[in-house]
Amino acid sequence: xxNPSPVHMDLAGSQFPTYLQHLLISRIKSNWxxxxxxxxxxxxxxxxxxxxxxxxxxxxxxSASGSRVFDDAARYAxxxxxxxxxxxxxxxxxxxxxxxxxxATKRQGF
Numbered sequence: 379x380x381n382p383s384p385v386h387m388d389l390a391g392s393q394f395p396t397y398l399q400h401l402l403i404s405r406i407k408s409n410w411x412x413x414x415x416x417x418x419x420x421x422x423x424x425x426x427x428x429x430x431x432x433x434x435x436x437x438x439x440x441s442a443s444g445s446r447v448f449d450d451a452a453r454y455a456x457x458x459x460x461x462x463x464x465x466x467x468x469x470x471x472x473x474x475x476x477x478x479x480x481x482a483t484k485r486q487g488f
Contacts, residue, residue, distance in 0.1 A: 384410055388477040394469070401463045402427075402476070409458040412482035413451055419443040420481035421452040427474050431461035434473060441479070452480040 385407050387399060412419070422441035426434040437453050456478065465471065 384412075384481050384483045386479040386481070389474060394474060395466060398463060398465065402459075405459040405462060406455055406478060406480070410455040410480055411451060412480070413445075413447050416443070416445060416448045416451075416482040417484060418482065419445055419448045420479055421449045422477060422479040423452055423456060424475065424477045425456065427462060427476050429465040429469070429472050431464045433457075433460055440477065448482070455480060 385403050387403050387406075389399065420441070421439060421443045424438045424440050425436075428434050433456075437456060439449055439453070442449050443452075465474075
């Protein structure tokens with residue numbers, strides 16, 4: 379059985395460029411450091427991404443893990459990832475709603 383990915387992303391816009399989604403996931407993964415002993419926990423966070431790669435407004439915790447330390451680590455992984463790559467000019471939207479689920483997996487040694 380394969381281990382789950384530590385970062386899952388959902389986007390409101392169905393036309394969001396796949397390569398850009400992969401860049402966002404890669405950036406968040408590189409900043410994701412779940413606390414020790416948190417294997418199996420996950421948190422889902424929603425945010426608004428502007429076309430220049432900045433965030434608009436606050437991060438919204440949609441699904442808490444049950445551990446404040448874990449939830450804070452998930453928020454910080456996203457905040458440390460800013461700025462994200464900008465949208466391509468051909469995308470045409472000013473912002474996009476993004477939902478990210480961060481999980482502690484065995485692959486990460488937890």
